Amino acid sequence: MNKKTTIWQILLYVLIPLIPLVVFWIIPLIVSVWLSFTNWDYISPSYDYVGISNYTNLITDEAFLQALGNTVLFALATVLPILFFGFVFAMLLNRLRRNVTFLQGIMFAPWITPMIGMSIVWSWMFDPQIGPINQFLEILGLPQPKWLTDSDVAIWAVIIVTIWKNIGWAMLFFSDALSKIPKGLFEVSDIEGANWWYRIRYVLIPLVSPTSLFLFIILTLDSLQAYDQINVLTQGGPAGSTRTMLYLYYEIAFQQFNMGAAAAVAVLIMIISALLAFISMKISKKYVFY
Amino acid sequence: MCSIKEVEVLVRANRIERLVLIVILLIVGIFMVFPMVWMLLSSLKTTEEVLGTTMTFLPGDPQWSNFSGALEMAPFLRYLWNSFSTATVIVLMQLFLSCLLAYALTQMEFKGRNTIFMVVLSTYMLPAATTYIPSYVIISKMGLMDSLVGIVVSNMVNVFTIFLLRQNFLNVPKELIEAARADGSSEWTILWRIVVPMSKNALINASIISFIGNFNNYLWPSLITNSEENYLISVGLNRFFNSQGAFGDTFPLIMAATVISVLPLMLMYFLLQKYFIGTVSSSSGVKG
Numbered sequence: 001m002n003k004k005t006t007i008w009q010i011l012l013y014v015l016i017p018l019i020p021l022v023v024f025w026i027i028p029l030i031v032s033v034w035l036s037f038t039n040w041d042y043i044s045p046s047y048d049y050v051g052i053s054n055y056t057n058l059i060t061d062e063a064f065l066q067a068l069g070n071t072v073l074f075a076l077a078t079v080l081p082i083l084f085f086g087f088v089f090a091m092l093l094n095r096l097r098r099n100v101t102f103l104q105g106i107m108f109a110p111w112i113t114p115m116i117g118m119s120i121v122w123s124w125m126f127d128p129q130i131g132p133i134n135q136f137l138e139i140l141g142l143p144q145p146k147w148l149t150d151s152d153v154a155i156w157a158v159i160i161v162t163i164w165k166n167i168g169w170a171m172l173f174f175s176d177a178l179s180k181i182p183k184g185l186f187e188v189s190d191i192e193g194a195n196w197w198y199r200i201r202y203v204l205i206p207l208v209s210p211t212s213l214f215l216f217i218i219l220t221l222d223s224l225q226a227y228d229q230i231n232v233l234t235q236g237g238p239a240g241s242t243r244t245m246l247y248l249y250y251e252i253a254f255q256q257f258n259m260g261a262a263a264a265v266a267v268l269i270m271i272i273s274a275l276l277a278f279i280s281m282k283i284s285k286k287y288v289f290y
Numbered sequence: 291m292c293s294i295k296e297v298e299v300l301v302r303a304n305r306i307e308r309l310v311l312i313v314i315l316l317i318v319g320i321f322m323v324f325p326m327v328w329m330l331l332s333s334l335k336t337t338e339e340v341l342g343t344t345m346t347f348l349p350g351d352p353q354w355s356n357f358s359g360a361l362e363m364a365p366f367l368r369y370l371w372n373s374f375s376t377a378t379v380i381v382l383m384q385l386f387l388s389c390l391l392a393y394a395l396t397q398m399e400f401k402g403r404n405t406i407f408m409v410v411l412s413t414y415m416l417p418a419a420t421t422y423i424p425s426y427v428i429i430s431k432m433g434l435m436d437s438l439v440g441i442v443v444s445n446m447v448n449v450f451t452i453f454l455l456r457q458n459f460l461n462v463p464k465e466l467i468e469a470a471r472a473d474g475s476s477e478w479t480i481l482w483r484i485v486v487p488m489s490k491n492a493l494i495n496a497s498i499i500s501f502i503g504n505f506n507n508y509l510w511p512s513l514i515t516n517s518e519e520n521y522l523i524s525v526g527l528n529r530f531f532n533s534q535g536a537f538g539d540t541f542p543l544i545m546a547a548t549v550i551s552v553l554p555l556m557l558m559y560f561l562l563q564k565y566f567i568g569t570v571s572s573s574s575g576v577k578g
Contacts, residue, residue, distance in 0.1 A: 005398045005399060005400045009394075009398065009477060010394075010400055012390065013390045013391065013393060013394035013398060013477070014390075014391065014394045014400070014406065016387070016390065017387040017388070017390045017391035017394075017447070017452075018391070018406070020387070020443070020444075020446040020447040021410065021413065021447045021449075023428060024421065024425050024428070024444050024446075024447065025413045025416075025421060025447065025449075026409070026413070027424060027428070028420075028421035028422075028423070028424035028425045028428070029413070029416065029420070029421060031423075031424035032420060032421065032423060032424055035423060035424070089315070089318060092311055092314060092315055093315065095307070095311055096308060096311050096312065096315070101563070101567070103312075103315045103316070103319055104567055105559075105560070105563045105567065106319040106322055106323055107318065107319060107322050108566070108567060109322065109323060109326065109556070109559065110322055110325075110326075112502060112555050112556060112559045112566070113326070113506075113552050113555070113556065114505075114506035114508075114523065114524050114527075114551060114552060114555070115506065115508070115524075116506070116508050116524035116527055116528050116551075117524065117527055117548045117551045117552045118325060118326075118329075118548075118552070120527070120528075120531050120544065120548050121325050121326075121328065121329045121545070121548055122325060124332070124541065124545075125325060125328065130340060130341060130342075132324075132328060164322070164325070167322070168322065172567060217415075221415060221417065224417055225417045225418070225419055227419070227508070227509045228508045228509065228524070231508075231509075231528070232528060232531070246417070246419055249419065249420075250419070250509070253422065253423055254422075254513060259423050262423060263423055266419070266420035266421075266422075266423065267420070269417055269419075269420050270416055270417070270420050273415050273416055273417055274415060274416070276415075277415040
């Protein structure tokens with residue numbers, strides 16, 4: 001049915017667009033894997049193959065294990081609340097039906113803002129003396145943590161900022177999904193006398209499950225890449241309590257210039273991402289209702 | 291078993307419920323915009339007002355001079371221009387290249403088409419940061435270190451845009467393309483005259499998302515630029531923030547600088563709000 005595609009067409013339509021993809025994605029991915037078996041330090045022109053010792057050093061390194069734990073905590077503690085609140089706000093907006101554009105606009109606004117700029121603002125809001133958060137907590141008579149300098153609390157400050165920034169984004173996707181649900185479905189469950197929990201559990205949630213899964217994957221992959229807010233708020237501290245795998249990678253690569261070890265961290269991040277994507281696809285085949 | 295009221299839940303909210311909903315959502319909304327409002331107010335305060343331990347919410351006498359003060363301390367307008375110009379060029383390049391590849395992947399037949407699609411697919415899920423070490427070396431080998439061209443060149447491809455366009459190009463009726471081919475139209479004409487105009491919304495979605503990301507981009511540009519004239523806005527702002535120390539003397543100036551960095555996209559957003567919201571969620575390509 002098609003005309004035969006000529007060599008020139010392939011050159012123009014396929015090879016040219018692939019050049020930047022190959023140069024800045026494919027080659028770097030392969031080179032990263034290769035580098036992770038070396039001890040290259042960026043400055044010297046030579047390097048040695050060190051086998052898997054970069055990896056074995058990492059998994060016995062406490063800083064790495066701490067970063068791994070922080071990454072998991074950060075992912076779970078950001079993704080789940082974003083999904084939950086995004087869904088709840090979308091549902092409330094959906095109930096209002098009319099005049100929601102303004103409210104939607106306000107809730108989505110944080111997503112537009114630059115993470116660096118808003119993290120600078122939040123770093124002052126978290127200030128124990130002059131920050132409005134602790135002043136507010138004082139009025140309520142609640143404990144006022146030293147948000148950014150207490151190693152038990154700092155990661156929660158980073159998590160709060162991340163949730164704040166992304167709720168509106170998740171909400172939009174849920175709003176979109178909810179608006180596509182046929183109204184008739186609710187009328188059927190009305191007639192059957194279903195209560196509100198039944199409706200949410202058996203009508204709403206299954207219908208938004210593709211959206212939830214999509215958001216879950218994207219948000220989790222995003223959380224693995226979180227950098228800007230950590231850099232501004234805590235720079236991985238105090239005592240490494242907010243250092244995620246990506247932040248560790250950045251420190252090893254671009255502060256210590258230990259490229260081999262950093263590449264090993266990068267490869268581990270890749271493996272985690274790929275696993276996540278794979279598992280999510282399996283789950284979607286089994287449980288997600290289209 | 292159920293009261294009448296319960297049956298109404300999720301179907302239609304009555305007036306009182308609407309009021310309650312609006313109040314709840316307004317409170318949530320206030321929390322969401324509070325950092326922005328607080329930033330704006332702080333940028334107009336004096337250092338004394340900010341550092342005072344008693345809560346002063348509104349600035350006594352708005353200090354508009356904080357803005358000119360911030361602009362004198364670092365070339366923020368230059369940074370904004372850098373962000374704007376690189377993001378614009380990047381978006382145009384991405385659209386052009388993605389259109390070509392998406393067209394080939396959907397409308398042309400050639401050996402290895404599926405392989406290429408699988409390769410593109412596999413890079414979609416991977417964090418960009420994992421490519422930074424080799425990319426850093428590649429950029430420096432190309433002699434593009436510390437240049438805006440380096441930022442543009444390394445961001446020319448956007449796998450998300452390729453996907454979104456591919457998804458949309460698949461929906462263009464085959465008959466239309468066959469008819470155009472029968473009329474003797476070249477592939478080039480079919481792509482730009484038929485397929486692209488029919489996918490206008492997807493192109494706008496992809497542009498907006500990519501523009502925001504590239505305008506606000508921080509980590510990668512901060513690695514490959516190190517002279518002031520090449521900073522993007524987030525890079526310049528963070529350097530300024532770090533150079534000011536943590537003791538708050540210049541806090542209102544930092545806030546003014548932050549307002550300058552946040553404002554352009556915010557203005558654009560509130561002017562085109564409906565548009566933004568429509569595009570971002572419809573771009574998911576998710577069956578909801």
